[in-house]
Amino acid sequence: MIAGLLNMLIGTAISIYITIIIIEIIIHWLIAFEVIKARSPQAQNLISLLSRLTSPVMEKVRKYVPPIGGLDLTPIVVIIGLQIISYIITRILMQVPI
Numbered sequence: 001m002i003a004g005l006l007n008m009l010i011g012t013a014i015s016i017y018i019t020i021i022i023i024e025i026i027i028h029w030l031i032a033f034e035v036i037k038a039r040s041p042q043a044q045n046l047i048s049l050l051s052r053l054t055s056p057v058m059e060k061v062r063k064y065v066p067p068i069g070g071l072d073l074t075p076i077v078v079i080i081g082l083q084i085i086s087y088i089i090t091r092i093l094m095q096v097p098i
Contacts, residue, residue, distance in 0.1 A: 003093040010093075014086045017053075021075050024050040 027046060030036040036043050061081070062074045 007090055007093040010089050011086055014082050018079050018082055020050060020053050021079060024054055025075055 027036065027043075027050065031038045031043070031047075038044070038047070057078055058074050061078050062072070065074050065077050067073070
């Protein structure tokens with residue numbers, strides 16, 4: 001019972017973090033294509049918030065994942081890594097009798 005709850009909480013936290021990463025990617029694309037004006041205060045606040053949430057993980061991974069053809073693949077690597085971690089944690093927790 002506790003393992004199931006813990007598994008659900010960890011899975012939800014990882015899903016929320018992945019969603020934040022995807023939102024950050026979309027916001028950067030919208031700014032690059034000038035759909036959103038980066039100079040607006042609302043956009044600056046959103047970009048700052050998303051950056052503060054994702055930078056600690058992204059910067060550590062970015063050291064090992066160079067841009068390829070000008071594309072930053074760090075978010076993809078982080079998302080795949082988080083999904084692998086989620087899978088491993090799920091497998092471990094389902095084997096623990098609590």
